[in-house]
Amino acid sequence: MFLDVVELRDFYDGHLGLLARRMIRRRVRELWPNLRGQSLLGLGYTVPYLRPYRGEAERVLAAMPAQQGVLHWPAEGPNASVLVDEAELPLEDASVDRILLVHALENTEQRAAMMTEAWRVLAGNGRLLVVVPNRRGLWARFDHTPFGHGQPYTVSQLSRLLRDSRFTPTRTVHALYAPPYTSGLVIRSAPALEQVGHRWFTRFAGVVMIEAQKEVYAPRRVRKRVLARARALLPSGRPSVPVPANRDRTA
Structure with a gap:
């Protein structure tokens, strides 16, 4: 079940939200350092992570599920957010180059349909980036975030889901190694904890992030194989083309 959009906005305006925004955004930027000339769709509550691409990508759109609610975004310019049914995105096939899912996959009750829609609207050479809470991390154990x-x-669970949804995982990263406390010491030491955790304790990160590529299969040439198999099954010494019944056999 989705959290209300106002709760999400208030979280990201607070100390822990600013910490999560900074740490996760850094990893997103490492995976996608340059989206110049490309289109970017955020599904869920992604606006804290879309902002760096507004002046770079050709088009940035924030799609917010109906059960969550929608807010005007960005505050300082024309609206780029839209209320959607995550199982029926109002976009054409293969119309976006990048899709970012944050606060989406773990909350939706239409997981299969949402992933089908993500596959449909993503371009053939596009990339999907999914950010979800890590089952082994501390952040998944406290409901104040x-x-x-x-x-x-877990990484294996998310990878399996992506493969079942016709995506091929390409890269996996983690973020949020600092505990989800508002202590000033924790906030100040978060960058150092991030470096140590990224090197030694990835399984205990707060979030798992997997980038995946859309699987597009070439049509198989079944007809030729079927014909070849049919010829191979013909009786030995018999012609492959039948002789007409009224042919003059004495000729």
Whole structure:
């Protein structure tokens, strides 16, 4: 079940939200350092992570599920957010180059349909980036943050879901190694904890992030194989083309 959009906005305006925004955004930027000339769709509550791309990508759109609610975004310019049914996105096939899912997959009750829609609207050479709470991390154990709601995932669980949804995982990263406390010491030491955790304790990160590529298969040439098999099954010494019944056999 989705959290209300106002709760999400208030979280990201607070100390822990600013910490999560900074740490996760850094990893997103490492995976996608340059989206110049490309289109970017955020599904869920992604606006804290879309902002760096507004002046870079050709088009940035924030799609917010109906059960969550929608807010005007960005505050300082024309609206780029839209209220959607995550199982029926109002976009054409293969119309976006990048899709970012945050606070989406772990909360939706239409997981299969949402992933089908993500596959449909993503371009053939596009990339999907999913951010979900880590089942083994501390952030999934406390419900005073959005990462403590919904279904958390391990790397293997998320990878399997992506493959079942016709995506091929390409890169996996983690973020949020600092505990979800508002202590000034924790906030100040978060960058150092991030470096240590990224090197030694990835399994205990707060979130799992997997980038995946859309699987597009070439049509198989079944007809030729079927014909070849049919010829191979003909009786030995018999012609492959039948002789007409009224042919003059004495000729």
